[in-house]
Amino acid sequence: MSAASAGSGTGPVAVFGGTFDPVHFGHLRVAWEVAERLDCEVRLMPSGRPPHRGQPGAPPAQRAAMLELALAGQDRLRLDRRELERSGASYSVDTLGALREELGPERPLVFVLGADAFRALPSWHRWRELTGLAHLLAMTRPRQRLDRLDPDLHAAMAGRWTGRTELLQREPAGRVMVLRVTPLAVSSSQIRAALAAGRSPRYLLPQAVLDHIQAAGLYRA
Numbered sequence: 001m002s003a004a005s006a007g008s009g010t011g012p013v014a015v016f017g018g019t020f021d022p023v024h025f026g027h028l029r030v031a032w033e034v035a036e037r038l039d040c041e042v043r044l045m046p047s048g049r050p051p052h053r054g055q056p057g058a059p060p061a062q063r064a065a066m067l068e069l070a071l072a073g074q075d076r077l078r079l080d081r082r083e084l085e086r087s088g089a090s091y092s093v094d095t096l097g098a099l100r101e102e103l104g105p106e107r108p109l110v111f112v113l114g115a116d117a118f119r120a121l122p123s124w125h126r127w128r129e130l131t132g133l134a135h136l137l138a139m140t141r142p143r144q145r146l147d148r149l150d151p152d153l154h155a156a157m158a159g160r161w162t163g164r165t166e167l168l169q170r171e172p173a174g175r176v177m178v179l180r181v182t183p184l185a186v187s188s189s190q191i192r193a194a195l196a197a198g199r200s201p202r203y204l205l206p207q208a209v210l211d212h213i214q215a216a217g218l219y220r221a
């Protein structure tokens, strides 16, 4: 499937950002769990030049091509290229603002982020505006608690917490929910390290993605 068109449909849209360098079963499984739990479309949104980390190992067009291969054969998870197409750093507040304009004021928009990213929100550009644009869905691992938050974050989230998915499906923005997921023990860095060492990351990512990596000669030492 090509890039998602923001205007289609009426249900919630969830945004799952990452470097996807390369995409693997950990990303796909967790995105699928969000799609099922919220009964929504999930946009996998690869970052162009991530503001918080170094340059990715594969160029944007390659990371998008690998995502397209990974997403073939289903239509709940979609590729959204908007951050790749923008030059310069991408800030979540700008991306969600653009999506909000396209979706209109009523359609639920959910920003999915890992627990560590959630905790670090006060260091993000214009982070206080995020809840005006979208719901926040913080993913935690089993036995991981989201307590002892930074006091500013704690205060900004007061009154927003909910465990009711229907509120995220009905209201456009402003709620915060914790989603417990069981992450698969796989990471992009582990896959890049295996490839650079001449080992195969087979069974950690879709075979079509691995075939593409090998054909294009990506992540070689």
Ligand code: ATP
Binding pocket: 017, 018, 019, 020, 021, 025, 026, 027, 030, 113, 114, 182, 183, 184, 185, 186, 187, 188, 189, 190
């Ligand atoms: P790297 O190893 O290069 O840091 P990564 O595998 O963590 O990469 P990212 O593209 O940085 O992948 O992650 C995008 C999002 O996917 C983040 O929210 C991250 O928490 C989540 N994620 C990454 N790996 C997993 C996994 N195995 N299970 C669940 N979520 C994951």
